[in-house]
Amino acid sequence: MTPDDEDLVRRRQRSRAIVTALLLAAMVVLLFGITMAKIRQGMPS
Amino acid sequence: MTIASPLLPPADWRDFLALTKPRVMTLVVFTGLCGMLAAPGRVDPVLGFTAILCIALGAGAAGALNQWYEADIDAVMRRTAKRPLPAGRMDRQSALHFGVGLAAFSVILMGLALNLAAAAILTVSILFYVLIYTVWLKRRTPQNIVIGGAAGAFPPLIGWAAATGHVALLPTLLFALVFLWTPPHFWALALFVKTDYANAGVPMLPVVAGERVTRQQIGLYTLPMAVVAVLPWPLGLTGAIYGLVATVGTLVFAALAAQVALRTTMPDDGMKPEKRLFSYSILYLFVLFGALVVDRWVA
Numbered sequence: 275m276t277p278d279d280e281d282l283v284r285r286r287q288r289s290r291a292i293v294t295a296l297l298l299a300a301m302v303v304l305l306f307g308i309t310m311a312k313i314r315q316g317m318p319s
Numbered sequence: 320m321t322i323a324s325p326l327l328p329p330a331d332w333r334d335f336l337a338l339t340k341p342r343v344m345t346l347v348v349f350t351g352l353c354g355m356l357a358a359p360g361r362v363d364p365v366l367g368f369t370a371i372l373c374i375a376l377g378a379g380a381a382g383a384l385n386q387w388y389e390a391d392i393d394a395v396m397r398r399t400a401k402r403p404l405p406a407g408r409m410d411r412q413s414a415l416h417f418g419v420g421l422a423a424f425s426v427i428l429m430g431l432a433l434n435l436a437a438a439a440i441l442t443v444s445i446l447f448y449v450l451i452y453t454v455w456l457k458r459r460t461p462q463n464i465v466i467g468g469a470a471g472a473f474p475p476l477i478g479w480a481a482a483t484g485h486v487a488l489l490p491t492l493l494f495a496l497v498f499l500w501t502p503p504h505f506w507a508l509a510l511f512v513k514t515d516y517a518n519a520g521v522p523m524l525p526v527v528a529g530e531r532v533t534r535q536q537i538g539l540y541t542l543p544m545a546v547v548a549v550l551p552w553p554l555g556l557t558g559a560i561y562g563l564v565a566t567v568g569t570l571v572f573a574a575l576a577a578q579v580a581l582r583t584t585m586p587d588d589g590m591k592p593e594k595r596l597f598s599y600s601i602l603y604l605f606v607l608f609g610a611l612v613v614d615r616w617v618a
Binding site for chain 2 (some may be wrong): 310
């Protein structure tokens with residue numbers, strides 16, 4: 275593997291890690307929102 | 320087809336996004352959203368957003384699995400040759416894992432956040448697109464998009480089921496509308512990209528049965544589609560707003576389809592009527608579903 279290839283792999287790994295982290299954070303927020311919505315639905319109006 | 324190499328660098332995240340066919344997803348998400356908004360009752364905004372997200376992720380998963388299976392066909396078609404798998408930017412196993420994971424996630428989330436009916440229909444739609452259309456029909460019969468078209472017709476049904484927990488007559492008619500709309504829409508496209516399909520060995524109707532038969536079939540499928548498009552109005556399932564938009568929109572569709580059905584291709588033909596029908600058919604579906612929601616919320 276040439277230094278250029280290694281650099282490309284590192285950049286790809288880094289960008290994928292960032293996107294994965296953002297998606298996981300979004301999922302946490304979504305699951306919190308769903309929980310709150312379910313609690314609201316269960317409460318008598 | 321490019322053979323996946325163990326030395327292939329990890330695929331870029333944009334290539335995973337491209338696997339989900341984001342442009343195709345637009346119509347799926349829109350019809351799913353309209354199905355949900357046209358349903359009786361009120362959906363919590365967060366749960367409504369989750370339902371649409373699940374429909375989008377399910378469609379994306381089906382698109383990814385379709386590209387995983389069809390990498391060899393995609394490689395010989397100009398329109399699809401630059402996709403991540405045929406272009407050699409991703410290995411097939413990553414695409415398979417991504418598609419299966421995304422499908423499972425979308426169905427489980429739909430079942431937990433909304434209801435089992437919506438999750439079940441979402442599962443059927445993904446399996447239908449991948450197994451019935453992609454694996455079974457696409458390479459075997461010119462009727463591939465007729466039966467396979469059902470896969471794209473599920474979203475309004477899923478949206479409605481997500482909102483109500485069950486299925487009713489109106490979303491079933493919406494399913495039938497998209498189902499019957501698919502053949503004229505895709506065959507109009509197939510008429511002007513015929514060479515691409517022929518090169519890939521995909522038995523699209525113009526390749527197998529010729530242009531004349533394809534044009535006749537476009538005309539034939541437009542008739543039941545027109546009836547189903549307008550039917551919710553006389554049945555009292557929608558109001559006049561939808562009824563009038565559907566009537567006018569469908570008349571224009573029928574006129575464009577008749578133009579395609581009744582003509583023969585000339586040498587150096589620009590295929591303008593076919594391209595016009597294809598473009599209008601997309602607008603038609605957007606407008607009809609939009610009118611359905613406006614009708615439900617305004618009337």
